[in-house]
Structure formats: C-alpha cells, structure tokens
Amino acid sequence: MKILKTIEELQNIRKTISSSVGFVPTMGALHDGHISLIKKARIENDIIIVSIFVNPTQFLVGEDLNAYPRREESDKKICELCKVDYLFMPEISSMYTKEEILVKAPNKSYILEGYTRPGHFDGVLQVVLKLFGITQATNGYFGKKDAQQLSLITQMVKNLFIPINIIPCEIVREKDGLAMSSRNIYLDQTQRKEALLLSQSLYSAAALIAKGEKNSKVIKTRINEVMKNLDIEYIAIVDKNFNEINSIELKNTIILIVVRFGNTRLLDNIWL
Numbered sequence: 109m110k111i112l113k114t115i116e117e118l119q120n121i122r123k124t125i126s127s128s129v130g131f132v133p134t135m136g137a138l139h140d141g142h143i144s145l146i147k148k149a150r151i152e153n154d155i156i157i158v159s160i161f162v163n164p165t166q167f168l169v170g171e172d173l174n175a176y177p178r179r180e181e182s183d184k185k186i187c188e189l190c191k192v193d194y195l196f197m198p199e200i201s202s203m204y205t206k207e208e209i210l211v212k213a214p215n216k217s218y219i220l221e222g223y224t225r226p227g228h229f230d231g232v233l234q235v236v237l238k239l240f241g242i243t244q245a246t247n248g249y250f251g252k253k254d255a256q257q258l259s260l261i262t263q264m265v266k267n268l269f270i271p272i273n274i275i276p277c278e279i280v281r282e283k284d285g286l287a288m289s290s291r292n293i294y295l296d297q298t299q300r301k302e303a304l305l306l307s308q309s310l311y312s313a314a315a316l317i318a319k320g321e322k323n324s325k326v327i328k329t330r331i332n333e334v335m336k337n338l339d340i341e342y343i344a345i346v347d348k349n350f351n352e353i354n355s356i357e358l359k360n361t362i363i364l365i366v367v368r369f370g371n372t373r374l375l376d377n378i379w380l
C-alpha cells in the first residue's frame with residue numbers, strides 16, 4: 109500500500125491506471141462499517157483508493173471537529189490489511205483555497221440532518237466533489253447509514269454529470285444490533301446499553317410493517333414507545349428522494365431516527 113499525502117502524487121499515479129478504480133472516502137477512525145465498504149470495493153475493482161480527510165467544512169461552529177477521533181496509525185494498518193492500493197491523506201491547506209467555488213446542496217439538505225446541522229451537506233458535497241475530481245474513480249462506495257448524505261451525493265453526481273457510479277452499501281452492526289459509528293466511542297456504559305433501543309425500535313417497526321401496517325403515524329408511535337425514555341431528536345419516514353410519506357411504500361421507504369446521548373447524536377435507519 110502506498111500512502112499519498114499530496115494531490116499531485118495521486119493525480120500522477122491516476123494517469124497511469126487504465127483499469128477500474130474503487131474509491132472509499134472516509135474521515136478516518138475506521139471501524140467495521142468502513143471495512144465492509146473497502147472489502148466490497150476490493151472485490152469489485154482492480155485498484156482501490158481510500159481517503160482519510162477530516163473535512164472542516166462539514167462541521168458547524170461548536171461541533172466536534174477538533175475532538176473528532178483521529179487514529180492515523182491503526183487506520184493505516186487496517187487499510188494495509190484490507191489490501192488498499194493507495195491511501196490518500198491530504199492536508200487541509202491543499203484541499204481548500206482562500207476563494208472557493210462553493211457547492212450548494214438542494215433544499216432537501218435542510219431537513220432532518222440538515223435541519224440541526226444547516227450547511228453541513230454543502231461541506232460534504234464540496235469535499236466529495238473535490239475527491240471525485242482528484243481520484244477520477246469508476247465506483248464510489250457510501251454507507252446507507254448516512255442515508256441523506258448518500259441521497260444527496262447520488263443527486264449531485266446525476267445533476268453535475270460526474271462520471272462515477274455510486275454504490276450504496278448496507279449498514280454494518282455490532283452483534284447486539286448497534287449500528288457502527290466512529291462516534292460510538294463517546295458513549296458511556298449506560299448510554300451504550302440504552303443505544304440498543306435504536307435498532308430494536310426499527311426492528312419492531314419492520315415487524316409491524318411485515319404484519320401489514322402501512323400508516324406512518326402508527327409506525328412512529330411504535331418507535332416512540334420502544335425508545336420512550338430516550339432523548340429522541342427525530343423519527344422520520346421518507347421515500348428514497350427524502351419526501352415525507354404518510355403511508356409505507358415497500359421498496360421505496362426509509363425510516364430514520366436520531367437520538368441524543370449527551371453531546372453525542374446517534375443515527376440509525378432501515379430501508380424497506
């Protein structure tokens with residue numbers, strides 16, 4: 109595995125590659141969720157590139173940019189073990205200039221995650237667009253856990269005619285059901301136990317739907333009941349374009365939840 113710290117190094121290498129390139133963008137602190145993306149990319153491409161870049165423009169003032177977990181050495185080992193060809197770790201100063209051409213996410217970026225984090229998705233799209241430009245990847249791998257991010261990136265690629273296939277990847281969970289996240293390490297023991305209610309509430313909703321329930325209100329009530337003592341930020345039922353829906357449409361529904369544990373926000377979702 110080669111570690112590349114500059115954009116020029118990666119661009120020069122990219123010019124010599126004519127076969128398929130799989131790209132997994134990350135902010136580091138790699139866990140099994142990232143590993144599953146990398147493994148899928150490894151199987152489906154000749155060459156794979158992973159980037160680690162804690163992107164400042166997607167953090168709002170007062171968010172955890174400085175405290176965001178950084179584990180460079182273990183991340184490098186993980187990438188090595190996953191047979192990554194190129195690990196790209198650029199500096200902030202090379203990724204951003206003083207006068208940026210700004211990317212503006214569409215209105216649907218201001219609901220749900222974008223409601224509590226206005227502008228967050230502008231920063232995500234900005235950096236992802238740059239990374240797509242640098243890597244010129246054939247396939248880009250993104251987790252369904254960040255469903256709204258995945259939807260906006262898919263739309264950006266379509267709207268801006270970017271020649272890359274976006275590959276959605278399944279959510280990876282701990283054995284007890286907790287969705288993997290770099291932020292899980294912030295949970296204390298009690299919170300870690302309580303966090304199990306997120307996936308349990310989604311499974312309970314799915315069971316209700318399997319029995320024939322379609323009404324979004326009824327399903328939200330069930331989720332609320334399962335998570336009744338938690339600090340729920342939102343429960344949303346949307347179609348794949350992120351329009352709120354009153355009735356479940358099988359194969360076109362995502363149920364999303366966000367719960368706060370102190371300063372830590374945990375997201376989970378299920379695709380039906």
Ligand code: PAF
Binds near residue numbers: 133236257
């Ligand atoms: O999902 C993430 O880790 C980030 O939002 C991404 C896509 C790497 C952009 O910084």
